Amino acid sequence: MLRTQGLRMLSGAILAACAAPAAAQASACDPAAGCATGLTAPDIFAIAERYAAAQRFSDAETLLRGLIRDPDPDYRAEARFRLSILREAQGDRQGAIEWLKALLDEQSNAGRPRLELARLLAAEGDEAGARRELRRAGAAGLPDDVARVVDRFATALRSVRPIGGAVEIAIAPDSNINRATSQERVDTVVAPLTLSRDARATSGIGASISLQGFARADLSDEVVLLSRASARADLYGKSRFHDLVVTLASGPEFRLGGARVRPAAIVQRRWFGGDLYSESYGGSLNLLKPLNRVSQVEGELTILGSNYRTAPVQDGTLADLNIAYDRAFSPRFSTRIGLRLTRQDARADYLSTKSGGIDLLASRAFGKQLAFVQLSSFRLVADERDPLFGATRKDTRFDLTGGLVLRRFTWRGLSPLVRVIHSRSDSTIPIFDFKRTRVEFALSREF
Structure with a gap:
């Protein structure tokens, strides 16, 4: 084979x-x-x-x-x-x-x-x-x-293992678990609006669990059926902030002109506060192409139609294009540059948005430790003016992440990971204006 x-x-x-x-x-x-x-x-x-x-x-x-x-x-x-x-x-x-x-x-x-x-x-x-x-x-x-x-x-190259996966478990102190504004009162076109406690920034210590799994079945000598499942849960002492996302994807994997090609059908569900929040159905197309001995480019187009149980006015189609370039400058130093374009349609024009962003990642190995730093910048613009706030939503967001994988202390395949994430979102709509700092102490393993 x-x-x-x-x-x-x-x-x-x-x-x-x-x-x-x-x-x-x-x-x-x-x-x-x-x-x-x-x-x-x-x-x-x-x-x-x-x-x-x-x-x-x-x-x-x-x-x-x-x-x-x-x-x-x-x-x-x-x-x-x-x-x-x-x-x-x-x-x-x-x-x-x-x-x-x-x-x-x-x-x-x-x-x-x-x-x-x-x-x-x-x-x-x-x-x-x-x-x-x-x-x-x-x-x-x-x-x-x-x-x-x-x-x-x-x-x-393709994996020869029929099944496998990865797990990460983290304890995460978070200054803003609901990514909300710190303002107690915001202005609207009608009158000032006093926000409830749950609608304002809330700190807490949570647990995050990420699971990923895959299974492969040969369809021919050159084509396999690849099925993947992933789940991420952010759990807090206050159950109304629990956030769970489960994604299933399945499709063939094959080669085309030196590139690895993965089309897949996708089903996704999200629960928030224990209640079903959204259901999404669609597909994706992933292409990965080695450019030379030290670099590769990967692109993925995802299209999902979503239904929101409690807010049907948000129902619509998401189209997301993500392109990433990876390069190793030495055996210890690697980088990645990513570009993302997203279009989110909704029943209400003021909830329909277009956005773009850039993502920069650098990692450096120091003996048994791996340090990494990531900077992301994101710009979002709505189609129409929000009728409640009298302004068109325009967000500018920055995320700065730094972390350290402590492989020196690996135990039974579990590697300790410390990750610090700081986010800042400036928005013309005050409820989307927030700051957030999150620290994750995690153990991760691939199996």
Whole structure:
């Protein structure tokens, strides 16, 4: 099958990337005779290799673990690489991935381990992660013959895992859980309006849970049926602010002119305060195209028709176009630039809007930590004047996000994440004018 051939193709590229370090012959000390003194690192590698060949994996791992504290960084890297091979040989692909990540945390320019990591991530179903590692490998530089094979693998890349998913659980202090104005009274064309407590900015500590899952089924050697499900819940002590969104999407995935293409049908429901808030039905078209060894472009068009249970005047169709460009400047530093255009129709013209925004993201790895910063700018304009406030809605919003993934403290695949988000919205309609600061302490994992 195409996807299996792709992984084999990358495996061949990995082997060509650099010859496996030759293990030195054992010194005068013969391990078979029980001697265990005066061994050099190459001696230990040779013994561990013999243990592995005899399927004495535990003994081989014990020896190799002793070398991950060696003062020579090349020996530490080689020990981690071999530990990854042992983990995969025993069917523990996730363990193999963790050893390779530990190696790359210390030696980010190591080409062969990064290509191995891309291969394993693809096999585990993390296509986005595999593509990210291929871009980082390209930024570090590859021999021409290897680079050509990797290019072909990147073009044909798709996940080979039939099912998988991700989970994130966070505790989130929030200065404005309902994204509302702090004003107690706003002016209208009739008279000043006093806002209820729930209509004003309310702080609180909540819990956020995000779940994502996927399933793949082969339709042919080159086409699969991809079904995805996602759910996000923001829960607070006051249940009237609970916010839950569930999305289901399903459609084929195939290749077209070197691009990955994903059309999908979508069903989405949202509950607010425990009551059904909206139902949406429609579809999307996603295209992802690697541009070269260090960059890619991805675009997605989504069209949804929505019905609002408590406010049918908002019923209408949403059309959203999102285009993002990703580039790795080095194995440790990556960026993304995104552009978004949105059109929201509604029964009432003053609720119909058009908007556009730009999103800038940069991430930098520091050893076992990954820091990122994101800046988003968004402009929204309504079609007509709001009859209650006597003005046409015009919003300008900025979001600044900074965060740190603390992989040093990973436990059972769960990585701690700290994220701080500050939002500022200026609007000609006072109820849409707000400030918000949210801090998230999260644990996340892909499986």
